[in-house]
Amino acid sequence: MSSTTVTLDVPTPAGQVWQLIGGFGSLPDWLPYITESRLGEGGRVRTLTNEDGGVIVERLESFDESAHSYVYSIARAPFPVTGYRSTLKVVDLGADGSRVEWSGTFTPDGVTDAEATALFEGIYRDGLAALEKTLDV
Template identity: 70%
Template sequence: MATTTATIDIPVPAERVWQLIGGFDSLPDWLPYIPKSELGEGGRVRTLTNEEGGVIVERLEAFDHQARTYSYSILQAPFPVIGYRSTLTVHEMADGQSRVEWSGTFTPAGTSDEEAIALFHGIYTEGLAALKKTLDA
């Protein structure tokens, strides 16, 4: 099993960050490469469409509004991994700032650990940079 984590510090209160990213259906609000999200199964499954029209289906596994965190697994995606589970968390920092952490565990399938880690680390890092840009706007 492989893991990776990306973090970013944002000069915005944690509650404001969570208001933007805390909804399981909110990725299109801050992640430019995911322009479409549709909820199913009572809000527990999201079907994402990326910029190229690729489909990713994810299941909400855990959600804690008070702790500002949720975890999800991938049910269907064009990624070379199995057993994928990811967690997105907003931490309250001093001086009204936030630290956002996006982490994942997965088993590479048909690729090396290093390549799978690089893929998801890139997704997380780019995603968090897009989040910061959205909040700066």
């Protein structure tokens, strides 16, 4: 099993960041390459459409409002991995703002550990760069 984590520190209060990214269906609000998010099964499954028309289906595994975090898994996606689980979390840094942590674990399928890790590091890094731009910090 492989894993990776990417973080972003911003001068924005944790509650404000969580307000933007904490909704399981909120990816299109801050991630430009996700153009649509449809929720199903009472909000526990999201069907995402990317700018190329690709579809990713993810399941909410746990949600903790007070800890500003949620965990999700991939049910269907064009990624060369199995057993994918990811956590998106906002940590309060007090007067310094907050830290956004995006991490994942997965088993590469048909690619090397390094290739799978690089793929998700890139996705997380690009996603957090988009979040930073959305926050306009």
